[in-house]
Amino acid sequence: MLKVFLVEDESIVREGLRDNIPWQQYGYEFVGEASDGEMALPLIQKTKPDVLLTDIKMPFMDGLSLSRLVHQEFPDMKIIIISGYDDFEYARGAILVGAEQYLLKPITRAAMQKVLAELKTKIETEREQKTYQEKFQSEVREYEQFSRTDFFVKVFEGRMPVQDIYEEASKLSLKINAACYNILLFSLQEKRTGENTGMESEDFARKREELLHYFIRYPENLVFRWNVNTYGVLIKGSPEQMAEFAARCLENVERICHPAEDVLDWYVALGDPVERLSLLSECYGRANHLFAYRFLMPQMHILTGETIGRNMPEKEGSDRIRDIDPAKMDAGLIRDFLVQGARDEISDFVENYLLAVGEALQSAMFRNYLTLHVYFVSVSYVESLGGGREEFLKLLSSEGLTPEGQYDVDALPDYFCGLIEKAMELRDRESDNQSRHILKKALSYIEENYPLETLSLNSVAQEVNVSANYFSAIFSKAMQVTFVEYVTGRRMDKAKKLLRQTQMHTGEIALEVGYKDPHYFSFVFKKTQGCTPREYRAGGRG
Numbered sequence: 001m002l003k004v005f006l007v008e009d010e011s012i013v014r015e016g017l018r019d020n021i022p023w024q025q026y027g028y029e030f031v032g033e034a035s036d037g038e039m040a041l042p043l044i045q046k047t048k049p050d051v052l053l054t055d056i057k058m059p060f061m062d063g064l065s066l067s068r069l070v071h072q073e074f075p076d077m078k079i080i081i082i083s084g085y086d087d088f089e090y091a092r093g094a095i096l097v098g099a100e101q102y103l104l105k106p107i108t109r110a111a112m113q114k115v116l117a118e119l120k121t122k123i124e125t126e127r128e129q130k131t132y133q134e135k136f137q138s139e140v141r142e143y144e145q146f147s148r149t150d151f152f153v154k155v156f157e158g159r160m161p162v163q164d165i166y167e168e169a170s171k172l173s174l175k176i177n178a179a180c181y182n183i184l185l186f187s188l189q190e191k192r193t194g195e196n197t198g199m200e201s202e203d204f205a206r207k208r209e210e211l212l213h214y215f216i217r218y219p220e221n222l223v224f225r226w227n228v229n230t231y232g233v234l235i236k237g238s239p240e241q242m243a244e245f246a247a248r249c250l251e252n253v254e255r256i257c258h259p260a261e262d263v264l265d266w267y268v269a270l271g272d273p274v275e276r277l278s279l280l281s282e283c284y285g286r287a288n289h290l291f292a293y294r295f296l297m298p299q300m301h302i303l304t305g306e307t308i309g310r311n312m313p314e315k316e317g318s319d320r321i322r323d324i325d326p327a328k329m330d331a332g333l334i335r336d337f338l339v340q341g342a343r344d345e346i347s348d349f350v351e352n353y354l355l356a357v358g359e360a361l362q363s364a365m366f367r368n369y370l371t372l373h374v375y376f377v378s379v380s381y382v383e384s385l386g387g388g389r390e391e392f393l394k395l396l397s398s399e400g401l402t403p404e405g406q407y408d409v410d411a412l413p414d415y416f417c418g419l420i421e422k423a424m425e426l427r428d429r430e431s432d433n434q435s436r437h438i439l440k441k442a443l444s445y446i447e448e449n450y451p452l453e454t455l456s457l458n459s460v461a462q463e464v465n466v467s468a469n470y471f472s473a474i475f476s477k478a479m480q481v482t483f484v485e486y487v488t489g490r491r492m493d494k495a496k497k498l499l500r501q502t503q504m505h506t507g508e509i510a511l512e513v514g515y516k517d518p519h520y521f522s523f524v525f526k527k528t529q530g531c532t533p534r535e536y537r538a539g540g541r542g
Contacts (some may be wrong), residue, residue: 001119006033007040007066008082009058013105017053026116037061044070045259049077050123053118056083067097076126078119082107132523146476146485148172148224152232153284163246165277174222178236180275184249184289186211187294188257188270189340191231192468198471200467206467207260214252220245227342228473234280250302257301267294269303272514292348294335296356329539334377334420343424350416361409368407374416376404378423385430435474438464442475450490453514457483487514492528495521499537506533 003021008014014033023030031047034040038060044052052070056063067079079098084105100122101115151168154160162166169176190204190209215223215233220241222234235245250268257266271287272279290303297303297311337349360366382392396402401418445463449455460483461471475483491513498509510521525533 001029001050002032002051002123003025003047004028004051004116005031005040005044005047007035007037007052007054007058007063008033009035009055011035013055017107017112021112026113027120028116037063040066041069045073046073049117051078051080053080053082056081064097070307071098072351078123080115080119114503128519129523132520135520146480146482147160148174149226149476152211152224152226152234154279156232156284162277175219176222176234176236176277178220178238179272180237180239180240180242181277181280181283182246182273182333183271183280184233184236184246184268185226185230185233185282185287185291186253187266187291189229189265191263191265200469201263203260203263205468207264209255210249211256212254213254215249218245221249226477229340229471230342230517239273239275246270246273250304254302265298266303267291267303269294272305288345289348289352290342292345292352295333295349296352298333298336316337331377334374335381338378338381338420338423338427341424343421343428346417346420346424347413350413350420354413358372361412367412369410371403371407371412371415372449374419378419382423387428388426388430389455392422392426395426438466438471438474439478442471446490450487451494451512451514453516455487455514488524488528491515492525495525495533496529496536499533509533 001024006014006017014035018030018033028051031049032043034043036058037054040054041061050066051155054063054066058341063081063083067081070077070079075098078100080101080103081099082103082105100119103111151160151172151174155165165176188204188208190200210232212223215221220235220237222236224232226232233249235242235249237245242297250270253266253268257264269287269291271283271285271290274283286305290305290308291304293300293308297308300307300311333353337345341349354361357370360371378388379392383389396419399418399422401410401415401422407415442460442464445460446455449459457472460470461468464471472483475486479486482490495509495513498504498512504512505535506522507518510516510518513521515524522533525531525536529536
């Protein structure tokens with residue numbers, strides 16, 4: 001039942017409309033009345049009617065002024081202007097304030113019925129379309145679109161000229177223009193035991209969704225997936241706002257994640273603000289450098305220049321080897337990086353790792369020990385992948401990365417970077433093999449089940465026995481589209497074939513390709529194909 005509110009200064013007209021129109025019969029509930037705009041406005045704000053019926057000439061506040069204020073505050077509210085003046089200027093004023101209809105007095109019951117029926121149909125259609133749009137956007141999950149990730153990768157790696165950045169952002173409907181920018185990186189990973197290495201827990205998935213939805217609520221944040229467990233946020237605003245925006249982001253990441261540290265590991269790094277799009281690669285470099293400290297300082301979750309600076313060792317007065325914190329030599333630090341780190345983080349990790357060791361590097365004996373330490377941890381990790389020890393040793397030998405030589409302070413970073421790089425090459429190769437197997441099984445399952453409305457990212461991930469988040473990441477990377485985009489495309493291809501080759505009704509085709517609601521099917525078809533199913537069948541596109 002739609003709600004209607006009446007504003008009319010002539011009591012006889014007002015009471016006549018109120019009492020003689022069978023509102024409920026027409027699908028409306030009469031929720032209030034007033035004699036002028038000034039009295040009406042607070043009542044309208046309270047009752048929030050769907051339709052406002054108002055006279056144009058009234059004391060204190062006329063109908064045009066009232067309609068202007070209502071349209072600004074409630075843009076979806078439909079306005080009907082009633083008037084005793086058949087004057088173009090009045091009609092033009094009604095149009096300017098967003099009125100749907102301009103009715104002349106005296107108003108017949110038949111005329112009012114016609115207008116109310118038209119408005120009811122229009123309101124219901126708009127609400128249906130809005131519901132479908134929200135459902136479609138919810139399925140698409142904007143922050144997971146592959147095209148958005150690909151765009152930010154190119155921008156942050158400095159591979160896109162400024163003009164191209166604006167053009168590509170426009171294509172992706174990203175409002176990227178601002179006076180100042182900063183980059184935030186955050187990772188979430190579920191703490192696992194030997195018994196729960198398969199699917200994500202509901203608690204962990206809920207925390208990730210809560211954090212992502214926090215970011216997308218604010219227009220200054222552009223959120224995107226960076227890799228399986230890492231997301232990025234481009235923060236934009238004025239230079240004066242940037243400190244406030246960044247602090248709010250860090251505060252809310254901690255607010256959401258800290259209470260759940262029993263189920264997840266979380267880290268967040270923040271770069272330094274820049275005032276040009278062309279400097280975003282520098283901003284990203286700084287954020288990524290700080291982000292690499294999560295492997296060296298695992299107890300520190302918020303990684304900024306300030307927090308890292310407070311925890312770095314003092315250089316002056318150090319007694320070299322004696323003053324080294326044994327925790328910094330834990331093999332787990334190297335192994336954790338080999339397992340979870342990205343190859344573009346290697347240089348930053350090695351730099352930070354050696355910086356944490358400090359002046360002990362001046363000792364040749366310690367450098368030899370450190371060389372063997374990193375070497376054996378890397379070899380052990382490669383063995384844990386399921387073999388490949390001999391292949392790895394031959395690869396290191398051919399690359400001159402064996403630990404027999406003496407490495408000076410300047411050569412040590414290159415040696416460590418090369419060693420870790422080769423170990424990660426084998427890791428990624430093994431991961432790609434596993435991903436291809438998962439993807440092959442998933443595509444086969446999708447092909448068999450895409451006509452089912454129950455098919456979802458979660459159901460496919462469960463079928464291939466991986467977490468939905470992991471499956472989403474490897475699927476997008478391999479297929480260059482998200483899961484929803486792929487399934488929707490598959491359904492639309494089938495629908496187009498049925499539209500052209502059969503006489504099936506649209507509702508039947510909708511059911512055949514996985515949509516119980518034929519109206520939503522038509523909405524998605526037009527959204528993705530640029531025309532309605534009927535237009536496509538008639539040869540309008542294709």
